[in-house]
Amino acid sequence: MTSEDQPERSGGWRPKHPVIDGLIIIGLVACLIAGYEPIKVIVAAGAAWLILRIGVLMLGGMARPIPEPPPVGELRKVKITYRCEICGTEVRMTVAPDQDPEAPRHCQDDMIMMTPIDDL
Ligand SMILES: [Zn+2]
16 A cells, blocks of 8 residues: 555545546436436436445445455465365465465365375
8 A cells, every 4th residue: 555545635525436427427418418308317317326326335345355465474384285176186285374274276166185184
């Protein structure tokens, strides 16, 4: 994160979603030019804005930020072999955030740990 990512502290009002606002304004102007009744156009633009904002809010709620990886010094050296039961692929994990990492996935399924537990 740089200081450029931070919103301006005293820099006046800035739209949160300029794309949505811009689309609504373009649609509103286009409908007015096309000769629709201004009141209907404004009501429709307001409804469209609300629907888009709610949609963006719901999408934002679903999106989980990916946690940052821990610094290299905190990573553990491991030597674990995993095998995909479906296609037989084997991989070796050499570095992990902890001594007992989650199994990687292959062929959309968790891989099976091949290294005996005693060797961890
Ligand atoms: Zn596989």
